[in-house]
Amino acid sequence: xxxGQFLLQPLVAAxxxxxxxxxxxxxxxxxxLTAIVATAQTGNDANGLIVRADPKQPIQPIxxxxxxxxxxxxxxxxxxxxxxxxxxxxxxxxxxxxxIKILTDGTENLGACPSRMDxxxxxxxxxxxxxxxxxxxxxxxxxxxxGSAATVIFERxxxxxxxxxxYHGQASVVVGSYGxxxxxxxxxxxxxxxxxxxxxxRSVSDSYQDGDGKTVPSDWxxxxxxxxxxxxxxxxxxxxxxxxxxDGEAVYAGRAMDGSKFARESLGLRVEKKNVxxxxxxxxxxxxxxxxxxxxxxxxxxxxxxxxxATNVARKTLNARLAMTQEWDxxxxxxxxxxxxxxxxxxxxxxxxxIAYQDQPRMTDMKFQSFGGFGELTYHFDxxxxxxxxxxxxxxxxxxxxxxxxxxDKQREHTLFSGFVRFENTHPDHDDGxxxxxxxxxxxxxxxxxxxxxxxxxxxxxxxxxxDTEKTFQLDLGYQHQYSGFNSWASAYVGLIQDYILxxxxxxxxxxxxxxxSRNVDATIAGAEAGVGxxxxxxxxxxxxxxxAWGENTSNNTPLPQISPLEGRINLRYVQDNYNLGLLxxxxxxxxxxxxxxxxxxxxxxxxxxxxxxxxxxxTYKLAQDVDLSVGIDNVxxxxxxxxxxxxxxxxxxxxATEQFNNIGRNYWARLSMKF
Numbered sequence: 001x002x003x004g005q006f007l008l009q010p011l012v013a014a015x016x017x018x019x020x021x022x023x024x025x026x027x028x029x030x031x032x033l034t035a036i037v038a039t040a041q042t043g044n045d046a047n048g049l050i051v052r053a054d055p056k057q058p059i060q061p062i063x064x065x066x067x068x069x070x071x072x073x074x075x076x077x078x079x080x081x082x083x084x085x086x087x088x089x090x091x092x093x094x095x096x097x098x099x100i101k102i103l104t105d106g107t108e109n110l111g112a113c114p115s116r117m118d119x120x121x122x123x124x125x126x127x128x129x130x131x132x133x134x135x136x137x138x139x140x141x142x143x144x145x146x147g148s149a150a151t152v153i154f155e156r157x158x159x160x161x162x163x164x165x166x167y168h169g170q171a172s173v174v175v176g177s178y179g180x181x182x183x184x185x186x187x188x189x190x191x192x193x194x195x196x197x198x199x200x201x202r203s204v205s206d207s208y209q210d211g212d213g214k215t216v217p218s219d220w221x222x223x224x225x226x227x228x229x230x231x232x233x234x235x236x237x238x239x240x241x242x243x244x245x246x247d248g249e250a251v252y253a254g255r256a257m258d259g260s261k262f263a264r265e266s267l268g269l270r271v272e273k274k275n276v277x278x279x280x281x282x283x284x285x286x287x288x289x290x291x292x293x294x295x296x297x298x299x300x301x302x303x304x305x306x307x308x309x310a311t312n313v314a315r316k317t318l319n320a321r322l323a324m325t326q327e328w329d330x331x332x333x334x335x336x337x338x339x340x341x342x343x344x345x346x347x348x349x350x351x352x353x354x355i356a357y358q359d360q361p362r363m364t365d366m367k368f369q370s371f372g373g374f375g376e377l378t379y380h381f382d383x384x385x386x387x388x389x390x391x392x393x394x395x396x397x398x399x400x401x402x403x404x405x406x407x408x409d410k411q412r413e414h415t416l417f418s419g420f421v422r423f424e425n426t427h428p429d430h431d432d433g434x435x436x437x438x439x440x441x442x443x444x445x446x447x448x449x450x451x452x453x454x455x456x457x458x459x460x461x462x463x464x465x466x467x468d469t470e471k472t473f474q475l476d477l478g479y480q481h482q483y484s485g486f487n488s489w490a491s492a493y494v495g496l497i498q499d500y501i502l503x504x505x506x507x508x509x510x511x512x513x514x515x516x517x518s519r520n521v522d523a524t525i526a527g528a529e530a531g532v533g534x535x536x537x538x539x540x541x542x543x544x545x546x547x548x549a550w551g552e553n554t555s556n557n558t559p560l561p562q563i564s565p566l567e568g569r570i571n572l573r574y575v576q577d578n579y580n581l582g583l584l585x586x587x588x589x590x591x592x593x594x595x596x597x598x599x600x601x602x603x604x605x606x607x608x609x610x611x612x613x614x615x616x617x618x619x620t621y622k623l624a625q626d627v628d629l630s631v632g633i634d635n636v637x638x639x640x641x642x643x644x645x646x647x648x649x650x651x652x653x654x655x656x657a658t659e660q661f662n663n664i665g666r667n668y669w670a671r672l673s674m675k676f
Contacts, residue, residue, distance in 0.1 A: 052131060085664075179204065184200075391417075471497065476491070523553055542570070
């Protein structure tokens with residue numbers, strides 16, 4: 001399975017150079033040793049509504065291989081796992097798919113698989129980014145086709161060089177049980193007016209074993225390479241041209257096919273001009289092109305069956321955005337326009353005729369186009385109180401290009417409205433307390449997986465013409481508080497969803513296989529995330545966090561499916577200048593609120609789940625200035641358990657028809673990282 005696109009030796013050499021460089025750079029400021037991230041960080045913007053995370057920090061469980069892996073370290077996130085050791089499909093507060101807007105450097109890269117084998121987060125290597133921002137709920141309108149549950153932004157910062165420092169970067173290697181090996185390099189060189197940056201990584205793993213020692217087929221290999229050319233002629237101007245390529249493969253214990261190709265090509269241009277006038281503080285524009293080429297088959301990564309099948313799907317996406325930031329005495333205003341065009345195509349192996357998919361023409365089955373305009377305004381009543389509001393209008397057009405729908409409507413056009421209003425308050429006389437409360441509304445166009453993948457929509461054979469747009473009205477509120485060594489935070493929400501798109505799996509066709517059928521229902525959702533932390537001494541710190549999501553299908557008076565159960569995390573740390581030790585205890589309740597065979601296009605509720613707890617240990621030691629060694633043991637007690645959202649194991653890989661695959665057992669790992 002290993003194609004060896006990157007070898008270990010070049011990375012070791014690069015790390016050796018970096019080590020010698022950092023030890024000789026006497027003027028470099030001391031490097032602060034940071035504890036391993038084991039639970040979510042408290043929100044630090046919009047009074048706690050927006051959570052920030054540093055993806056360059058190691059996390060536990062074992063450092064993330066993709067975007068979904070990292071997001072699960074933030075309270076509120078879970079993932080629908082299909083059985084590979086990577087490429088999960090993230091959920092937030094029980095919501096799934098395009099209800100979560102995932103952006104990389106301000107642009108959206110959509111997957112192509114009709115069953116979301118290549119979810120948007122599977123193309124993201126988190127360590128190559130500088131910051132992750134999570135905006136909870138429908139509380140921003142700045143990005144095309146607004147997400148109703150959350151907006152997640154993976155960002156890279158602008159490079160900044162001086163006459164005394166013309167290069168910087170970092171490198172890391174992760175080794176772990178079951179053949180896990182990750183290699184990451186980020187390096188940038190330049191001066192005050194120009195730079196070039198390279199981000200490259202490779203991650204591989206063999207199949208893992210659960211707590212009972214049973215092998216779960218789940219091996220993978222993935223690599224990414226991105227390059228950026230930047231021009232900063234002055235302090236107020238920034239131009240950056242980016243390009244990237246990636247590929248990978250993954251075995252799925254919970255699917256009848258594996259992913260033998262996850263190719264990505266991207267090209268982008270960003271321009272930013274600051275301090276245009278006393279009022280216009282920034283004008284920013286960008287255009288991005290992405291092409292995802294994905295192959296799924298049942299023979300290249302597993303024992304070939306008699307009937308060999310393969311499907312090749314692809315999606316081209318072109319995003320463009322123009323925004324302007326203006327400031328007056330008490331008012332900040334961001335206005336802009338954006339557009340997205342994407343085209344989906346498919347081709348398959350003709351097993352009966354013996355024609356490989358490579359010899360078949362690509363057939364376009366969908367074209368999508370959206371144009372949107374937005375405005376987001378902040379009014380500062382005083383230093384402690386402000387009102388934030390926004391409104392957005394999108395014109396969306398979707399075309400069905402399939403020949404089988406020639407006698408039906410092949411085009412849908414909708415004008416969609418989104419908006420929110422939020423009040424934020426800071427209490428300078430009340431122990432640094434901060435609160436927010438906001439109301440948001442989003443109209444969401446059904447995505448590709450909701451319009452094209454199900455076999456029927458609202459009882460009609462043609463889903464494309466029958467599924468309605470989804471409308472979400474949600475209240476979000478929360479607070480942060482810190483006093484001396486004690487801190488606490490909470491975020492809560494309640495929402496009403498009209499025409500929620502629900503997927504039901506029914507026996508269909510001659511062999512009565514379970515296939516997806518969608519319908520619109522009304523729903524109510526509610527839940528919260530919360531945490532408390534205490535610093536017992538300069539060395540001993542602890543925090544406890546929890547998340548709970550609840551949903552009800554009010555049309556049928558049944559629970560909403562595919563919602564993770566109540567979960568708590570206890571994180572204890574011992575921190576010194578040159579080393580730290582950590583303990584993470586994750587406690588997950590059972591989930592009894594289910595709707596069997598209902599869910600989303602990736603998975604459905606299988607059965608009520610039982611609770612479990614896992615204990616993990618970690619430590620970090622500062623070997624030298626800017627050189628850290630982190631080690632960890634996940635699932636120390638080697639518990640056998642399955643996450644509630646795990647799919648059933650595939651019979652072709654030795655699983656019973658009603659058996660969920662289990663998660664990994666005891667797992668050892670180490671991570672060496674350095675900055676230069």
